[in-house]
Amino acid sequence: xxxxxxxxxxxxxxxxxxxxxxxxxxxxxxxxxxxxxxxxxxxxxxxxxxxxxxxxxxxxxxxxxxxxxxxxxxxxxxxxxxxxxxxxxxxxxxxxxxxxxxxxxxxxxxxxxxxxxxxxxxxxxxxxxxxxxxxxxxxxxxxxxxxxxxxxxxxxxxxxxxxxxxxxxxxxxxxxxxxxxxxxxxxxxxxxxxxxxxxxxxxxxxxxxxxxxxxxxxxxxxxxxxxxxxxxxxxxxxxxxxxxxxxxxxxxxxxxxxxxxxxxxxxxxxxxxxxxxxxxxxxxxxxxxxxxxxxxxxxxxxxxxxxxxxxxxxxxxxxxxxxxxxxxxxxxxxxxxxxxxxxxxxxxxxxxxxxxxxxxxxxxxxxxxxxxxxxxxxxxxxxxxxxxxxxxxxxxxxxxxxxxxxxxxxxxxxxxxxxxxxxxxxxxxxxxxxxxxxxxxxxxxxxxxxxxxxxxxxxxxxxxxxxxxxxxxxxxxxxxxxxxxxxxxxxxxxxxxxxxxxxxxxxxxxxxxxxxxxxxxxxxxxxxxxxxxxxxxxxxxxxxxxxxxxxxxxxxxxxxxxxxxxxxxxxxxxxxxxxxxxxxxxxxxxxxxxxxxxxxxxxxxxxxxxxxxxxxxxxxxxxxxxxxxxxxxxxxxxxxxxxxxxxxxxxxxxxxxxxxxxxxxxxxxxxxxxxxxxxxxxxxxxxxxxxxxxxxxxxxxxxxxxxxxxxxxxxx
DNA sequence: AACTCATAT
Numbered sequence: 001x002x003x004x005x006x007x008x009x010x011x012x013x014x015x016x017x018x019x020x021x022x023x024x025x026x027x028x029x030x031x032x033x034x035x036x037x038x039x040x041x042x043x044x045x046x047x048x049x050x051x052x053x054x055x056x057x058x059x060x061x062x063x064x065x066x067x068x069x070x071x072x073x074x075x076x077x078x079x080x081x082x083x084x085x086x087x088x089x090x091x092x093x094x095x096x097x098x099x100x101x102x103x104x105x106x107x108x109x110x111x112x113x114x115x116x117x118x119x120x121x122x123x124x125x126x127x128x129x130x131x132x133x134x135x136x137x138x139x140x141x142x143x144x145x146x147x148x149x150x151x152x153x154x155x156x157x158x159x160x161x162x163x164x165x166x167x168x169x170x171x172x173x174x175x176x177x178x179x180x181x182x183x184x185x186x187x188x189x190x191x192x193x194x195x196x197x198x199x200x201x202x203x204x205x206x207x208x209x210x211x212x213x214x215x216x217x218x219x220x221x222x223x224x225x226x227x228x229x230x231x232x233x234x235x236x237x238x239x240x241x242x243x244x245x246x247x248x249x250x251x252x253x254x255x256x257x258x259x260x261x262x263x264x265x266x267x268x269x270x271x272x273x274x275x276x277x278x279x280x281x282x283x284x285x286x287x288x289x290x291x292x293x294x295x296x297x298x299x300x301x302x303x304x305x306x307x308x309x310x311x312x313x314x315x316x317x318x319x320x321x322x323x324x325x326x327x328x329x330x331x332x333x334x335x336x337x338x339x340x341x342x343x344x345x346x347x348x349x350x351x352x353x354x355x356x357x358x359x360x361x362x363x364x365x366x367x368x369x370x371x372x373x374x375x376x377x378x379x380x381x382x383x384x385x386x387x388x389x390x391x392x393x394x395x396x397x398x399x400x401x402x403x404x405x406x407x408x409x410x411x412x413x414x415x416x417x418x419x420x421x422x423x424x425x426x427x428x429x430x431x432x433x434x435x436x437x438x439x440x441x442x443x444x445x446x447x448x449x450x451x452x453x454x455x456x457x458x459x460x461x462x463x464x465x466x467x468x469x470x471x472x473x474x475x476x477x478x479x480x481x482x483x484x485x486x487x488x489x490x491x492x493x494x495x496x497x498x499x500x501x502x503x504x505x506x507x508x509x510x511x512x513x514x515x516x517x518x519x520x521x522x523x524x525x526x527x528x529x530x531x532x533x534x535x536x537x538x539x540x541x542x543x544x545x546x547x548x549x550x551x552x553x554x555x556x557x558x559x560x561x562x563x564x565x566x567x568x569x570x571x572x573x574x575x576x577x578x579x580x581x582x583x584x585x586x587x588x589x590x591x592x593x594x595x596x597x598x599x600x601x602x603x604x605x606x607x608x609x610x611x612x613x614x615x616x617x618x619x620x621x622x623x624x625x626x627x628x629x630x631x632x633x634x635x636x637x638x639x640x641x642x643x644x645x646x647x648x649x650x651x652x653x654x655x656x657x658x659x660x661x662x663x664x665x666x667x668x669x670x671x672x673x674x675x676x677x678x679x680x681x682x683x684x685x686x687x688x689x690x691x692x693x694x695x696x697x698x699x700x701x702x703x704x705x706x707x708x709x710x711x712x713x714x715x716x
Numbered sequence: 717a718a719c720t721c722a723t724a725t
Contacts (some may be wrong), residue, residue: 481725
């Protein structure tokens with residue numbers, strides 16, 4: 001290890017440039033030793049090198065390096081296929097920016113990208129993945145003492161910043177796919193902007209697709225902007241002459257027409273959600289039977305994230321051949337959510353059908369609710385969708401809206417996530433990072449003041465921030481947990497109620513995607529299966545029952561699906577639980593305890609811990625038979641998926657769902673008394689609207705007071 | 717009586 005360290009320090013920029021220009025130039029260079037390992041380069045290295053030299057970015061590397069040498073921040077704008085993601089980070093290593101124990105950190109919005117790019121760059125540099133080049137994502141860190149180049153998720157770098165606030169382990173931070181404007185990338189940009197002032201040796205490279213790169217340039221104080229061409233095929237765009245009334249029907253019709261009239265090549269249709277996609281798939285299969293055998297078979301695949309992996313993999317199967325000799329080959333049509341816009345690339349797509357909608361998260365700070373809305377996409381998103389037709393050869397994109405609508409109605413960019421999300425977790429993270437003045441924190445797009453106020457208010461009620469907005473010890477502990485503040489609070493409060501083991505399971509289940517399955521064709525069966533996990537007091541406890549049952553049947557991998565539970569989600573809940581237990585036990589020294597299962601307090605204690613986290617999300621049953629949320633006075637109904645049968649007078653809930661009605665989901669019955677005892681500062685009647693709930697709270701407080709007096713009075 | 721895009725720690 002020490003010899004490698006020495007080698008690493010010997011690399012300087014001059015040597016890096018020499019190494020760079022020597023790549024594949026002469027037979028002498030071909031016999032060179034790999035400066036990273038000291039071993040001769042393999043034959044495979046030279047094979048890959050040939051391909052690398054043909055990437056559009058290759059001719060720009062010296063220019064990028066020069067910009068990094070003379071500026072702290074550089075913005076690189078590069079289209080798909082430019083090679084910037086693989087070439088620029090390794091060029092920085094070769095050029096000596098990973099000296100003195102520092103490394104190059106390159107962020108990606110998605111885990112799979114971090115993993116696959118790390119593998120690719122390891123191959124290109126002729127090193128073993130996990131040694132000089134590695135990746136770091138949640139649950140998996142392949143980096144080690146030799147690592148000089150590390151690919152990681154943006155969320156992971158943000159986590160790292162919490163223990164290394166100056167990012168002293170990083171020589172250069174490369175933010176890739178910055179145009180996606182994920183929550184973590186946006187927070188990192190603000191953080192890095194402050195760090196660059198304090199750490200003059202730090203370098204930042206912001207990489208973006210050709211969307212608004214000048215916005216990044218301006219944000220980073222007129223950093224140099226380098227443009228790298230991409231390598232894609234032209235895509236011809238078609239618009240509808242008139243607006244479409246029903247985009248689902250139009251999508252089916254368009255895809256069927258492509259199959260009937262256009263040359264060979266696969267089709268990608270963008271829709272908004274699972275139900276819509278399954279519906280369109282069924283209709284397309286029907287249409288396909290009407291088309292003559294000379295056109296070849298049409299194979300239809302749905303694609304969305306909750307689809308099991310084996311079904312997702314089907315989209316990569318080659319299309320079928322002709323049905324009759326001399327006929328057209330068959331083709332596949334993939335009907336997908338936005339997952340195919342950025343996360344998954346399907347080779348062979350020549351035709352894209354774009355109805356112009358997607359589901360987007362929106363946050364309403366007034367009612368503190370995040371919800372999903374079907375909304376028109378942005379022009380940037382429309383261009384990205386069209387580009388999916390030109391990956392392998394020239395393609396066509398059919399937009400199911402008018403050209404005028406594209407030009408005049410669509411907004412230029414999708415609103416960044418930071419403007420569409422709750423800020424409670426971000427604020428907690430920033431406080432932990434030592435950023436006290438959130439109002440003046442330099443966000444590229446600052447969230448609405450009301451959204452920040454809501455977050456501060458919530459964290460104050462949870463006792464994560466004191467009245468001056470300073471992080472409390474509890475808040476510090478909460479920030480260590482990869483959870484929403486309410487769930488973190490629930491978990492940290494649970495030892496007081498002797499149920500941290502159970503709280504871990506519940507919180508892990510709530511952090512995982514939908515556990516209970518309900519396929520459209522087998523709803524009754526699914527509902528029946530769910531009853532075996534039902535707990536009379538609500539959904540949190542039913543999740544606990546399901547988790548326990550899963551652990552009990554761990555040896556049988558088919559058990560989950562037979563019982564209409566998502567095996568993938570349960571496995572994910574299990575690893576989340578492991579991670580949380582480790583943080584609690586090893587990092588925070590918090591005891592993992594349970595109440596005796598036979599005790600009548602077993603479930604009551606768990607419900608009290610739930611109140612400790614979610615006392616701000618409580619609804620009260622009115623005499624009218626409706627539930628009203630506490631303080632906000634919104635009329636809500638218990639979601640029909642809830643196991644709660646009776647209508648308990650007080651419930652706390654995990655989420656608020658705005659669909660056909662205002663529903664509350666993941667609901668548990670609680671007692672009025674617990675609200676008064678566990679969260680008196682929130683159920684403070686001097687600050688409480690007049691309503692039925694208030695009257696009941698008043699009665700409860702009088703009872704508690706009377707009992708205290710009784711207990712204090714001397715025994716007779 | 718139900719209608720969760722995607723991603724991350």
